[in-house]
Amino acid sequence: MITVPVESRKSAHIRLTLNAEPVEVSFAPYKTLLEVLREDLGHTGTKHGCELGECGACAVLVDDKPVLSCLLLALECDGRNVLTVEGLASNGTLHPLQEAFANLGAAQCGYCTPAILVTAKALLDENPAPTRDQIRQALSGNLCRCTGYLQIFEAVEEAVVKIAEQRKTSTHG
Numbered sequence: 124m125i126t127v128p129v130e131s132r133k134s135a136h137i138r139l140t141l142n143a144e145p146v147e148v149s150f151a152p153y154k155t156l157l158e159v160l161r162e163d164l165g166h167t168g169t170k171h172g173c174e175l176g177e178c179g180a181c182a183v184l185v186d187d188k189p190v191l192s193c194l195l196l197a198l199e200c201d202g203r204n205v206l207t208v209e210g211l212a213s214n215g216t217l218h219p220l221q222e223a224f225a226n227l228g229a230a231q232c233g234y235c236t237p238a239i240l241v242t243a244k245a246l247l248d249e250n251p252a253p254t255r256d257q258i259r260q261a262l263s264g265n266l267c268r269c270t271g272y273l274q275i276f277e278a279v280e281e282a283v284v285k286i287a288e289q290r291k292t293s294t295h296g
Contacts, residue, residue, distance in 0.1 A: 137201035141166070142210025148197075156200055157181045157192035160207060168208035168237045172266075179265035182238035183207050189242045189264075208237035211244065219285035220244060220278070229278035231269035239265045243279045251290075252283060 135152035138145065141164065150163045157174075160166045160183070172180030174193045181192040184206040211218040220240050223229070230236040239262060246253055246261040253261070258279045259272075267275065 135198055137198065139200050139202065140204045142206060150197060152196075152198060154197050155193055156183070156185075156190075156195045156197045156205070159197040160192060160205075166207050166209050170234055170237060172234075177266075178235075179242070180235055180238050182242050182265060184241050184245055187245060187248060189245050191264075206241060206244075208240055211240060218244065219282040219289070220247070223278040223281040223285065224275075227274050227278045227281060229270060229274040235265055235267045235269075239267070239275060243282070247279070247283065247286060251286065253279075255280070 134149075135154075136147065136149045138147050140146070141160075146164065148159060148163050150159050154163075157169060157171065160169050161171070169183055169192055170180040172178035172193070174181075176191045176194045179191065182189050183192045184190070184204075185195070185200060186204050187206075211221055217225070218240070220243050224236065224240065242262055242265055243258070246258065250257060255276055258276050262272075262275065262279075
């Protein structure tokens, strides 16, 4: 009798919207969303960190809410909307958060940056004018070993201004 390794079994199949695009994917049913994103869908912007839900490096948005993708089975994402860092830019233009992070040097090694960007986006979508304390609280689950956080908080604050300017221009332009 020939035994097929568990890793090669792709018996799970889901449909989801990934970065505003409909996607169908088959995978081993024990895989986390993090593993499916990286290994099966090639979206490597989402990072492997601790894989215990403690560092926040794997955060993505599921139905507009930050979720640690290392703790979520991909099977739980059937029919849901998932946003990764690859989906932040649109029409070749960086999201204001991405621009602000680049302009202010808010990313050093950059490993934590994708998760911080999507988490900050969720905050700004819910609260377009957060205080520094609200930013700090929203990002408290995203660990960064390089920046000391000040540049990150300043970049989110700069993005708040850019987004407000864009809204003003689009409503009055």
